[in-house]
Amino acid sequence: MIDLYTAATPNGHKASIALEELGLPYEVHALSFDLKEQKSPAFLRINPNGRIPAIVDRDNDDFAVFESGAILIYLAEKTGRLLPQDVKGRSTVIQWLMFQMGGVGPMQGQANVFFRYFPERLQGAIDRYQHETRRLYEVLDTRLGQVEYLAGDYSIADIATFPWVRIHEWSGVSVDGLDNLQRWLAAIDARPAVQRGLLVPRREEQDDEKAVNTARSMLTR
Numbered sequence: 412m413i414d415l416y417t418a419a420t421p422n423g424h425k426a427s428i429a430l431e432e433l434g435l436p437y438e439v440h441a442l443s444f445d446l447k448e449q450k451s452p453a454f455l456r457i458n459p460n461g462r463i464p465a466i467v468d469r470d471n472d473d474f475a476v477f478e479s480g481a482i483l484i485y486l487a488e489k490t491g492r493l494l495p496q497d498v499k500g501r502s503t504v505i506q507w508l509m510f511q512m513g514g515v516g517p518m519q520g521q522a523n524v525f526f527r528y529f530p531e532r533l534q535g536a537i538d539r540y541q542h543e544t545r546r547l548y549e550v551l552d553t554r555l556g557q558v559e560y561l562a563g564d565y566s567i568a569d570i571a572t573f574p575w576v577r578i579h580e581w582s583g584v585s586v587d588g589l590d591n592l593q594r595w596l597a598a599i600d601a602r603p604a605v606q607r608g609l610l611v612p613r614r615e616e617q618d619d620e621k622a623v624n625t626a627r628s629m630l631t632r
């Protein structure tokens with residue numbers, strides 16, 4: 412059994428989609444950002460960065476993994492799926508995974524911050540992050556004109572990238588004219604495991620009462 416510490420965000424969905432695709436049993440612990448549960452001392456022992464997602468593998472001496480890309484690699488290696496074992500195939504997946512972790516995620520994340528949440532409207536910052544995200548999407552689109560999925564076959568690189576690209580409208584970034592990217596988005600969206608992963612955490616797991624109970628149980632660990 413795997414404990415999944417998560418919230419309804421793109422990085423959280425990477426982990427729940429992978430767990431669903433791989434058919435691994437897991438228990439959801441929905442953390443409340445309002446209650447700052449991700450900064451609690453108990454959770455910081457699991458993820459020193461105080462962010463979601465994180466997992467604890469109860470079947471492997473309670474081994475804890477943080478950083479969504481590292482979680483995807485751990486789960487793929489645990490099951491021998493979604494990450495090829497030959498050197499070149501494995502490197503190709505990791506290249507596109509790193510492209511997401513170091514590029515799409517941080518740039519689109521900052522686009523969200525400045526477009527949606529930042530108290531001042533800093534147009535220069537909004538433009539910078541939205542344009543950079545669109546540029547990265549164009550790189551993805553060119554790649555997806557050559558191959559069906561980012562690394563050829565469906566892999567953890569697609570699972571890392573999909574939850575971000577699917578919320579492009581929220582980030583104020585257009586996918587107009589990116590036909591290959593749109594084809595890829597629709598194909599991944601149609602996967603039943605992806606649909607199940609996107610429903611994690613369930614609404615009732617996110618309410619405050621449940622969040623308080625989660626915080627209490629973590630404090631007693």
Ligand SMILES: N[C@@H](CCC(=O)N[C@@H](CS)C(=O)NCC(=O)O)C(=O)O
Pocket residue numbers: 420421422423444449461462463464477478479480516
């Ligand atoms: N590089 C990290 C980023 C994780 C991250 O930024 N998580 C966000 C949600 S998508 C979070 O926990 N935010 C709450 C906070 O920053 O306190 C990863 O990929 O796991």
